[in-house]
Amino acid sequence: MFHMAWFLTTGFGAYGWNGQWSGNVPKDVGNPQLFVDLATSLERAGFDYMMLEDSSVLPDVFEGTPRQALETGVIRFDPMPLVPLLAGATKKLGIVATASTSFYPPFLAARLMTTLDHLTQGRVGINLVTSSPHAAAQNYGYDEHFEHDLRYQMADEWVDAVTALWDGWEEGALTFDEQAGVFADHTKVHRADFDGEFYKTRGPLNVPPGPQRHPVICQAGGSPAGMEFGARHADTIVAQVRTTEAAKAYRDDISARMIANGRDPRDVKVLFLYQPVLADTDAEAQAKADRMDAAAAANLDGALAGMSYVSGIDFSKYDLDAPIEDLTGKSNGHQSSVDEFARTSKGKTLRETLALRTTVGTRHIGSPDSVASQMEEMMQECGGDGFLVALPVTRKNITEVCDGLAPALRRRGLIRDSYDGATFRENLLAF
Numbered sequence: 134m135f136h137m138a139w140f141l142t143t144g145f146g147a148y149g150w151n152g153q154w155s156g157n158v159p160k161d162v163g164n165p166q167l168f169v170d171l172a173t174s175l176e177r178a179g180f181d182y183m184m185l186e187d188s189s190v191l192p193d194v195f196e197g198t199p200r201q202a203l204e205t206g207v208i209r210f211d212p213m214p215l216v217p218l219l220a221g222a223t224k225k226l227g228i229v230a231t232a233s234t235s236f237y238p239p240f241l242a243a244r245l246m247t248t249l250d251h252l253t254q255g256r257v258g259i260n261l262v263t264s265s266p267h268a269a270a271q272n273y274g275y276d277e278h279f280e281h282d283l284r285y286q287m288a289d290e291w292v293d294a295v296t297a298l299w300d301g302w303e304e305g306a307l308t309f310d311e312q313a314g315v316f317a318d319h320t321k322v323h324r325a326d327f328d329g330e331f332y333k334t335r336g337p338l339n340v341p342p343g344p345q346r347h348p349v350i351c352q353a354g355g356s357p358a359g360m361e362f363g364a365r366h367a368d369t370i371v372a373q374v375r376t377t378e379a380a381k382a383y384r385d386d387i388s389a390r391m392i393a394n395g396r397d398p399r400d401v402k403v404l405f406l407y408q409p410v411l412a413d414t415d416a417e418a419q420a421k422a423d424r425m426d427a428a429a430a431a432n433l434d435g436a437l438a439g440m441s442y443v444s445g446i447d448f449s450k451y452d453l454d455a456p457i458e459d460l461t462g463k464s465n466g467h468q469s470s471v472d473e474f475a476r477t478s479k480g481k482t483l484r485e486t487l488a489l490r491t492t493v494g495t496r497h498i499g500s501p502d503s504v505a506s507q508m509e510e511m512m513q514e515c516g517g518d519g520f521l522v523a524l525p526v527t528r529k530n531i532t533e534v535c536d537g538l539a540p541a542l543r544r545r546g547l548i549r550d551s552y553d554g555a556t557f558r559e560n561l562l563a564f
């Protein structure tokens with residue numbers, strides 16, 4: 134069996150506001166119902182978790198203005214308040230919200246996540262990112278963002294600080310001793326007194342631990358520093374790879390790093406970013422994929438804006454029909470994505486390179502049954518733990534995945550048909 138999760142690629146935002154299947158977005162912007170519907174559908178389908186991407190900028194690197202982002206609807210509400218609404222509509226689904234270690238003070242994050250662990254009854258997770266845009270750093274009062282590897286060094290210490298706060302309450306500290314009139318045993322609640330190179334926090338937390346004690350930690354960075362961070366701290370890692378070979382290499386790399394850090398590789402579930410193209414028949418799915426590719430190739434503005442966002446480099450300045458300079462090591466953004474771009478662009482023009490990058494992650498095309506068998510084959514070959522579906526949040530996509538693909542996977546015994554654990558972590562680690 135493998136695990137399934139769904140990634141909201143622009144978090145709690147708007148998905149294709151004027152698309153054919155995007156519903157009534159002009160009326161529904163900011164309305165949580167679509168995301169609640171997604172959560173209940175994912176639970177019906179037996180998914181482990183729903184993951185909310187986040188960032189705190191209105192992207193404006195491309196052309197130096199937020200024109201492209203605003204015209205196409207790249208907005209993001211804060212994902213944290215959505216978490217209890219999703220939990221209220223579900224019983225077992227894990228809910229992972231993104232937070233930036235670079236900007237969340239450890240005390241604020243530790244208290245927030247513990248509170249959410251209570252509100253979700255042990256079903257919350259946190260996707261730890263370090264953020265990349267300088268604009269994000271400027272929104273939080275810095276002149277520019279910290280250098281890439283330093284961000285991960287800081288993130289390491291940030292996790293130690295947050296963990297020290299989470300561990301301040303010993304097991305059994307909550308006594309509820311009615312006879313003695315004692316709610317909690319003060320000798321079992323300790324200050325963190327954490328004093329690191331980057332962070333300092335006193336503690337103790339003024340909230341008792343939630344059902345999971347430590348919320349599930351998710352991680353996504355694909356650079357060596359990012360993978361090391363994931364191997365040290367994560368319960369689940371999400372990775373962007375395009376082939377089965379790359380998936381296998383990624384899983385093997387994480388396993389080796391975990392062993393080097395004294396962890397059991399089975400204690401982390403590595404899920405691969407996944408974009409299935411589903412239709413009633415294989416031929417219809419292929420025709421649909423061809424139409425999607427043509428639309429993506431025609432959307433040059435979107436592709437250039439996307440690369441500008443992840444790299445922090447304004448791609449509107451480059452000639453589309455000239456070879457692009459080698460960008461290896463030239464970006465303070467998503468290092469692994471920029472390095473992959475640099476590798477694929479060798480000997481090609483910018484236009485040619487973009488044409489090769491119309492999808493993210495791995496893609497299979499076909500009817501639910503044939504996609505299910507391609508997924509089975511890939512997981513057997515790469516030794517990964519599952520897939521992270523990354524499709525625009527439309528009710529059509531939700532139905533295709535949750536009522537078409539998931540039942541096809543279940544018929545083959547590939548995904549769960551019940552949640553036996555009490556918490557998100559227990560279900561995640563069940564197999």
Ligand SMILES: Cc1cc2nc3c(=O)[nH]c(=O)nc-3n(C[C@H](O)[C@H](O)[C@H](O)COP(=O)(O)O)c2cc1C
Pocket residue numbers: 140185186187188231260261262263264265353354355356357358359360371372373406466467468469470521
């Ligand atoms: C599946 C996936 C989800 C991600 N989610 C976020 C996110 O919510 N917010 C964010 O700022 N970055 C996100 N990222 C970017 C990563 O945190 C990281 O910056 C990127 O993968 C590049 O890796 P590196 O920073 O280690 O070079 C995500 C990446 C992937 C592959």
